[in-house]
Structure formats: structure tokens, C-alpha cells
Amino acid sequence: MPTTVVGSYPKFEVAKEALRRYRKGDIGEEELDKAIMEATKLVVKDYLNAGIDIISDGEQRREDMAVFFAERLEGFRISGWVRVFDNIYFRKPVVIGEVKFKRPITVKDWKYALAFSKGRPVKGIITGPYTMADWSFNEYYKEREELVIDLARALHEEVKELERAGAKYIQVDEPALSTHRERQDMELAREALREVFKGINAKRIIHICYGKLERLFPDLLEFPVDQVDLEMKNSGYRLLPVLKEYSFDKELGLGVVDVHTLRVESVEEVVRGIKMALEVIGPEKIYVDPDCGLKLLPREIALSKLKVMVEAVRKVRKELGSE
Amino acid sequence: MEILSANLGNYPRPPDLRKAIDRFKRGKLTRGELLRKASECTVRIIRLQEIAGLDVITSGMLLWDDLITKFMEGLEGVELNGLLRFFDNNFYYRVPVVKGKLRWRHPLLTEEYGLAVKVARKRVKLVVPGPLTMAYLCRNEYYPKLNELIWELGNALKRELSYLKEIRADYLQFDEPILTEEELKIEHFEAYLEVIGGLVKGLPFKSIVATYFGCLNPKFLQALFDVGIYMVGLDLISCKKGLADLSRYFEGAKALSLGIVDARNTKLEDPKDLATTLAKVLKHIDVKELHLTPNTWLDYIPYERAFLKLKVLSEATKEVRRYYE
Ligand SMILES: [Zn+2]
Numbered sequence: 001m002p003t004t005v006v007g008s009y010p011k012f013e014v015a016k017e018a019l020r021r022y023r024k025g026d027i028g029e030e031e032l033d034k035a036i037m038e039a040t041k042l043v044v045k046d047y048l049n050a051g052i053d054i055i056s057d058g059e060q061r062r063e064d065m066a067v068f069f070a071e072r073l074e075g076f077r078i079s080g081w082v083r084v085f086d087n088i089y090f091r092k093p094v095v096i097g098e099v100k101f102k103r104p105i106t107v108k109d110w111k112y113a114l115a116f117s118k119g120r121p122v123k124g125i126i127t128g129p130y131t132m133a134d135w136s137f138n139e140y141y142k143e144r145e146e147l148v149i150d151l152a153r154a155l156h157e158e159v160k161e162l163e164r165a166g167a168k169y170i171q172v173d174e175p176a177l178s179t180h181r182e183r184q185d186m187e188l189a190r191e192a193l194r195e196v197f198k199g200i201n202a203k204r205i206i207h208i209c210y211g212k213l214e215r216l217f218p219d220l221l222e223f224p225v226d227q228v229d230l231e232m233k234n235s236g237y238r239l240l241p242v243l244k245e246y247s248f249d250k251e252l253g254l255g256v257v258d259v260h261t262l263r264v265e266s267v268e269e270v271v272r273g274i275k276m277a278l279e280v281i282g283p284e285k286i287y288v289d290p291d292c293g294l295k296l297l298p299r300e301i302a303l304s305k306l307k308v309m310v311e312a313v314r315k316v317r318k319e320l321g322s323e
Numbered sequence: 324m325e326i327l328s329a330n331l332g333n334y335p336r337p338p339d340l341r342k343a344i345d346r347f348k349r350g351k352l353t354r355g356e357l358l359r360k361a362s363e364c365t366v367r368i369i370r371l372q373e374i375a376g377l378d379v380i381t382s383g384m385l386l387w388d389d390l391i392t393k394f395m396e397g398l399e400g401v402e403l404n405g406l407l408r409f410f411d412n413n414f415y416y417r418v419p420v421v422k423g424k425l426r427w428r429h430p431l432l433t434e435e436y437g438l439a440v441k442v443a444r445k446r447v448k449l450v451v452p453g454p455l456t457m458a459y460l461c462r463n464e465y466y467p468k469l470n471e472l473i474w475e476l477g478n479a480l481k482r483e484l485s486y487l488k489e490i491r492a493d494y495l496q497f498d499e500p501i502l503t504e505e506e507l508k509i510e511h512f513e514a515y516l517e518v519i520g521g522l523v524k525g526l527p528f529k530s531i532v533a534t535y536f537g538c539l540n541p542k543f544l545q546a547l548f549d550v551g552i553y554m555v556g557l558d559l560i561s562c563k564k565g566l567a568d569l570s571r572y573f574e575g576a577k578a579l580s581l582g583i584v585d586a587r588n589t590k591l592e593d594p595k596d597l598a599t600t601l602a603k604v605l606k607h608i609d610v611k612e613l614h615l616t617p618n619t620w621l622d623y624i625p626y627e628r629a630f631l632k633l634k635v636l637s638e639a640t641k642e643v644r645r646y647y648e
Contacts, residue, residue, distance in 0.1 A: 079589060080625030083335070085406055085415035086388045087344045092625075094589055135413045137624075139590040179411040181537060211408055260405065 001274075001283045001322070002053040003313050004253070006207055006229065007125045007173065008065075008293030009046070009058030010302050015039035019063065036061045037112045044116040046299070050306035051314075054169055054287070056123050057106075057113035059295070065127045065173060066093055066135040068105075073154055075099035079137060093136040099150040101157035107165050114166070123169040124162035128206070129155055129196060130189040134176035148188055152195035163202050171205040171229065172196060175292075178211025186219035194224050205229055205253065209292045213239050218246045229253025231291035234260065237276050244280045252281055255291035256312070257305040262297070264304045270312035283320055288313050325612045326647060328633075328640035329379035330372055331533060331556070331582060332450055332498065332620030335629050336385055340364045361386050365435065366442050371630055376637030379446045379494065379614065382439035389416040390498055390620075391452045391460055398479055399426035400465065407460075410500055410536045412587070412623065420462045421472060427479040430486040437490055446493040453499035453532065454480055454522075455515040459507075470514040477518035488527055495528035496556070500619075503537030503558070512543065520550030529553040529612075531580055535619040538562035541572045548577055556580035560587075560618040573608045582618030584636045589628050592635050598642030605647055615640045 018035030021027045043058030062068040070076040070093030077096050081089035106126060113122045129151035133144060141147040159170055177189055197204045206223060208216065209231035220228060228248075232239055232255045243252070256273045257265050277286055288309060294302040336344075340360060347357040368383035387393040389409060395401050400423035406415040436449050454476040458469055466472045487495070497519065501507055523530040532547050533556035547555050557572070559581055573579065583597055601615075615636060621629040 080627050081338075081341075082625055083414065083622055085417075087336070087341055087348070089341065137589040139588070176413065179408050181411050 001286050001288060001313060001317060001320075003051070003310050004054040004123065004287050004289045005047065005052055005056050005306070006253075006255075006289055006291070006293050007056045007059055007123070007171070008062070008295035009043045009056070009060070010295055010297055010299040011060055012039040012042050012299075014042075015060040019061070032061075033108070036109060040109060040112040041116050044113055046303050047306070048118060048120070050303060051310040052120075052306060054121050054123055055113065055117055056125055057109040059109075059125070059293070061109055064090055066132055067091055069127050069132060069155075070136065072102065072105045073099055073151075074102050075140065075150075076136070093132075095133075095136050095138045095140045095147060097140055099147065099154050101154040104161045105158050107161050110162060110167065111165060121168050123171050123205070124159070124165075124167035124202070125171045125173065126155055126158055126162075128172040128174035128177075128189075129192040130185070131174050131176035145188055148192050149195060152192035156196050156198055159196055159200055163200055168202050169205060170197075170200065170202045171207055172225075173207045175207075175209050175211075177208050177216065178213055180215070183219065186216070190219070190223050197224055203227060207253065207292075209255070210234070214242045217242055221246060221248065221250070225250065227251035227253055227287065229255070229287070229289065231255040232277070233258045233265070233273060234291050237273060240276055240280050248281065251285045251287060252277065253287045253289055256288055257290045257309055259290050259292045259294055259297060259305075262301055264301060265308055267308050267312045267315065270309055271315055274312060274316050278316075283316075283322070324608075324610060324647065326640060326644050327378035327446075327612070327614050328376065328637045329448060329580065329614040329616045330377055330381045330621075330633065331535070331580075331586070331616040331618070332381065332384065332390075332622075333387060334368045334372065334381070334383035334385065334621050335624065335626040337364050337367070337626055340385055362438055365438055369439060369443050372633060373443075373445055375630055375633035376641075377445060377633055378637075378640075379448050380439075380443055381448050381450055382435050384435070384450065386435070389414075390500075391419065391457050392417045394431055394452050394479075394483070395419040395457065395461075397428060397431040399428055400424050401461075404462075414623065416460065418462055419457075419460070421465045423465055425472075425475040425479055427482040430483060432483060433486045433490065436487060436492065440490050440492050448494035448496055448531070449487060449490065449492045449528070450496045450498060451480060451483070451487075453497035453501075454518055455507075455511065456499050456501040458511070459501045459504075469511055473511060473514050473518055477522060480522060484522065484526065492528060494531055494554075495523075495526060496531040496533050497522075498533050498535075500534060500536050502532070502534040502539055502543055503562070512546075516546055516550050519547070519552065523551050523553075529578070531556055533580065534558060535582060536561050538564055539572075544572055545575055548575065554578035554580050554612065554614065556582065556614075556616065558582040558618040560585045573610070576608070576610050578610050578612040578614075579608065580614035580616055582616050583639065584617045584632055586617035586619045586621050586632060587623040589624050591631055592639070594635050594638035594642055597635070597639040598646060601639070601643050602646040605643070615643065
């Protein structure tokens with residue numbers, strides 16, 4: 001029962017400042033890289049301090065999970081500001097041509113993390129083709145399906161690069177899947193994932209969160225992945241009976257801490273969550289992690305939540321006689 | 324048949340208003356200053372809709388954070404807590420948690436809508452969140468049954484409408500995207516019919532129930548007309564059924580509002596293409612009044628794009644009129 005993370009970590013000031021200056025043209029790529037490496041080092045330090053088994057690079061360079069990839073693939077431009085909620089706006093990608101892979105997008109930062117990880121595996125993480133399409137304006141492709149498949153092919157190149165670099169775990173984030181309306185969307189996402197993971201030997205993971213997750217079943221069981229990582233704590237583990245009903249037999253990424261509340265869960269609370277999952281699925285198939293990326297939390301809270309999570313896992317392992 | 328181009332819901336917040344709101348939140352602008360700024364922007368947005376060529380405009384609802392918050396935050400018994408995705412959009416709304424008996428306290432929309440009617444040179448549509456959609460988007464921790472919450476929200480709206488009816492607008496629209504959701508339970512729809520039927524009775528506006536993000540069940544369409552709704556809105560973009568298929572829906576319809584311009588994609592449609600496609604559907608439609616609209620609110624595209632989208636809409640409407648005549 002390893003512990004892991006979904007991906008993002010609160011941004012360190014050094015990364016924030018460098019991104020700001022890079023956008024303004026005050027510094028070049030090289031200086032930005034240096035700052036990102038610095039920030040990644042701090043992220044990894046926190047992960048190791050908390051005792052996480054499979055870590056990430058903390059996504060210090062990514063300002064937005066869709067825009068980040070769109071800016072680095074061919075076929076996109078970035079639109080004007082679009083509202084996400086309240087008075088919060090973001091720039092949304094616009095597809096204006098055929099989507100193609102240009103050059104590695106995430107490998108550099110993944111390598112930074114690996115260099116500091118003291119031998120712990122680092123997950124390679126990308127935003128999935130379904131979500132990229134869903135969160136972009138499509139001005140080019142006639143059918144959305146064509147866009148999703150082209151995105152999948154481009155992202156497949158990125159996944160190959162990650163594997164070539166040595167990634168043993170590769171996670172595709174598909175948060176948009178949680179709001180899909182029609183069954184065909186699940187089929188489309190499945191086909192896209194097939195493209196993304198074609199010929200890949202690393203552990204294949206999909207992360208989905210926030211929405212009507214029960215609607216993903218049973219189609220999710222047919223997805224070409226080894227592990228499904230789901231937000232569970234926020235929704236009170238109400239998905240577990242659904243997993244049971246469908247005899248879920250993949251590995252489960254089990255979200256046990258809420259990433260949208262400042263309250264740090266108690267160890268007991270997390271232990272209870274893990275035990276609920278153990279009634280449905282064996283410990284050898286569970287990977288314990290937070291519900292989602294930690295980027296919205298203050299760093300101290302994020303770190304505390306990770307520590308609590310690891311302590312809870314150790315407690316359960318002990319009871320199971322495996323530690 | 325009268326064919327009009329109409330805005331469906333809001334207009335994206337202009338950049339200067341976004342800045343003003345940020346400054347207000349940081350305490351650098353007083354509430355009065357913010358409201359003055361918002362009024363100034365409302366007038367501007369109304370002009371923009373008119374210049375784009377729309378026959379029916381809205382206030383733009385520039386201070387609304389989403390469909391329901393503006394109304395829900397005025398009610399007693401509700402706390403706003405957390406964010407959830409709004410249907411299948413990468414857009415979030417504040418979740419109203421119902422913790423006690425709902426009580427409407429004071430008019431929430433009269434000032435904004437009064438201003439719109441005062442300055443508009445075209446017909447004006449007032450928009451309110453529908454009670455069924457509000458009920459479904461709430462986290463109900465108080466009422467034993469959802470039907471009771473639907474009733475109470477209807478009562479709160481009734482109080483609001485008792486003020487709104489003094490405003491000399493032409494249309495009053497209830498937004499009910501939930502009507503396109505498969506998960507909608509029939510018992511709730513039935514309770515809703517009673518509520519909405521009661522709400523529109525005696526109102527001095529032509530009433531509209533707008534649905535979007537999916538297909539409306541044809542049975543629902545008929546039921547809405549049966550309880551006295553004047554016009555029903557359909558989203559012809561998100562509902563992927565072919566137009567020919569949809570035309571079956573229209574039998575028995577009195578007045579329709581059809582979302583034909585994609586307000587969730589920046590790509591600009593060709594007005595002529597739109598008109599040609601629509602002309603085929605029009606053969607099957609015999610209604611008193613037809614509105615052509617964006618398929619949903621304009622919130623999902625950048626501010627700069629909204630005007631161009633409305634222009635496409637008004638040009639397409641003119642073409643359609645030509646066909647029809
Ligand atoms: Zn997530």
C-alpha cells in the first residue's frame with residue numbers, strides 16, 4: 001500500500017517570481033529553468049520529509065493544466081479571458097490547426113525531481129486528451145472526436161519521452177471526464193487513452209476528480225489503464241460501494257485527504273477511510289494519496305496533510321502486519 | 324410568425340468591471356463606487372447588444388457570479404459553501420447549502436433590471452434562475468423532501484416577482500438547464516410544473532422557460548405549455564439530435580426560443596449557413612413568436628468574442644426572416 005501524490009504542489013515563491021519575470025521578458029529560459037529546479041528541489045524535500053513513496057515534480061512550471069500543454073503543442077493559440085468562477089478568469093486554449101507534438105514538455109522538470117528524489121520513483125504526469133479538448137475552443141476540427149484523437153497521438157509522444165527518460169509510473173489527468181454527459185464520451189476517452197498508452201510498459205494511471213464519478217461506471221473498467229486514481233474523501237467515500245458493485249479489479253488510487261479545505265484531517269479519520277476501502281479492495285491494490293493536486297493549499301497545510309496521510313498508512317500497514 | 328434575435332442570458336464581464344470588482348474585494352473601492360461602475364457598464368453592454376442588432380436584449384447580468392448565487396445569497400437559511408462544476412462546463416458555481424427555512428428578505432434584482440428597462444431601446448428580457456435548477460444545485464440539509472425545497476424556492480421567487488412586475492419589460496425568463504438532465508426525477512418535475520404554473524399566472528410579461536446544455540424531453544415541452552408558459556427555449560447546439568429529428572418536438576408549440584449560435588465555442592458561424600439550415604426546420608414550425616438566441620449564456624467565451632457572436636446571430640436572423648417571408 002504505497003503512498004503517492006496526484007501531482008501539483010503549492011507553488012514556491014522562487015517559481016512564482018521567475019514565471020512572472022519570464023512572462024514579462026525580464027529573464028530567459030535558462031534562468032527560468034534554474035528557478036524551477038530550485039522550486040522542484042523544495043517540493044521534493046517536503047515529499048521526502050512527509051515520507052511519500054512515489055512522488056511528483058510538483059508542477060512548479062505549470063500555471064494551468066490545459067494552457068501549459070497547449071502552449072507547447074502545435075495547433076493552439078491562447079484566447080482572451082474566460083471566467084472559471086466568481087471574478088476568476090483564465091486564458092483558454094483555442095485549437096486553430098492540426099494538433100502535433102513539438103518537443104518534450106514535462107521531461108525536464110521530471111528529471112529535476114528525480115535528481116533530488118533519493119531513489120524514489122517520480123510519476124510522469126500529463127493532462128489527458130479528453131480534458132485538453134474539453135477545456136479548449138475548437139475552431140479547427142470538424143468533429144471533436146478527431147481533435148481528441150490527434151491530441152492523444154501528440155500526447156503519446158510525450159508519454160514515450162517520459163518512459164524513455166525512465167518513468168515507471170505515468171499518469172494521465174482527465175478531470176473533465178467527471179462531467180461527461182453521454183456514454184459516447186467514455187468510449188472516446190477510452191480510445192484516446194489507448195493511443196496515449198500504446199506500447200507503454202510503465203504503470204498506466206488515470207486520475208479523475210470532482211463531479212459525478214459514479215457515472216464513470218461500468219465503462220471505466222474497460223479503460224486501458226492499470227490504476228484508477230479517484231477523489232474519495234471529498235465525496236465521503238460514497239464511490240466505494242459502486243466499486244464493489246462492479247467488482248472493480250484495477251489498482252485504486254485512493255484520495256484520502258480533501259484538497260479544498262484548510263482543516264487538516266486527523267490520522268484516525270484517514271485510517272477510517274483506508275479501512276473502508278480495504279473492505280472493497282485488497283491492500284496490494286491500493287495507492288493512498290490526496291483527492292487531487294495540492295496547489296490551492298498553503299504549503300504548511302499541504303505538508304501537514306501529507307504527513308497525516310503517511311502516518312495513517314503506516315498505522316494500517318502495521319495492523320495488517322506488513323510494516 | 325414573428326422572428327426575433329434575442330440574447331439568452333448574460334454578457335461577459337467587461338475588463339474594466341473585472342478590475343473594479345477586484346479592487347472592491349481588496350477594499351480599494353467602496354460598494355457605492357462599484358455599483359456606479361456596474362451601472363455604467365450595464366448601459367454600455369445594452370448598447371453593444373443593440374448595435375450588434377439584437378431585437379431582444381438582457382441587462383447583461385454583469386454582477387452575477389453565476390446563475391444562482393445572486394438570488395440564493397439574498398435568502399435566509401442558505402449558506403454558500405464550496406464550488407462545484409456547473410453542468411458539463413469547466414465553470415464552477417458556489418454551492419448553496421440549505422440549513423434552515425428559506426426566507427426571502429428584500430428585492431435583489433429590481434435595481435439592475437429597472438435600469439436596463441430605462442435605458443434600453445429594444446425589448447428587454449428579465450432573467451431569473453428557475454426553482455427546479457436552483458433546488459437541484461443546492462445541498463439540501465434541511466427539507467425532508469426535495470419537493471418542499473422546490474416549493475419554498477418558488478415562494479421566494481414569487482416575492483421577488485411581486486417587485487419585478489412593476490418593471491415594464493417584455494419577457495421574463497426562468498433558466499432551467501436541469502430540464503435537460505437525464506437524472507431529473509419525474510416527481511420533481513411534476514412538483515415543479517405546479518410551482519412554475521403558479522408563478523407565471525397573472526404576470527405582465529411573456530414567460531419563457533429556457534433549457535440548455537442538452538435535449539429537452541418533448542413531453543416536458545408540452546407540459547410546460549400546458550401550465551401556461553408562453554415560450555420554451557431549446558439548445559440546438561448541445562442537443563445533438565438532428566434538426567429534422569427535433570422538428571417533431573415542435574408540434575403543439577406556441578412560441579419557441581431556439582439556441583442556434585454556439586456560445587461555448589469561439590468559432591464564428593456563417594450566418595448564411597445557419598439560415599439555410601434553419602429554413603428547413605421552419606417548415607415544420609408554426610408558432611406565433613420565434614426567438615433565435617445563443618445556445619446559453621455568453622459567459623463561456625471571452626468578452627471580445629461575445630459581440631461578434633451576437634452579430635452573427637442577428638445577421639442569421641435577418642436571413643431567416645427573408646426566407647420565411
Ligand atoms: Zn484532480
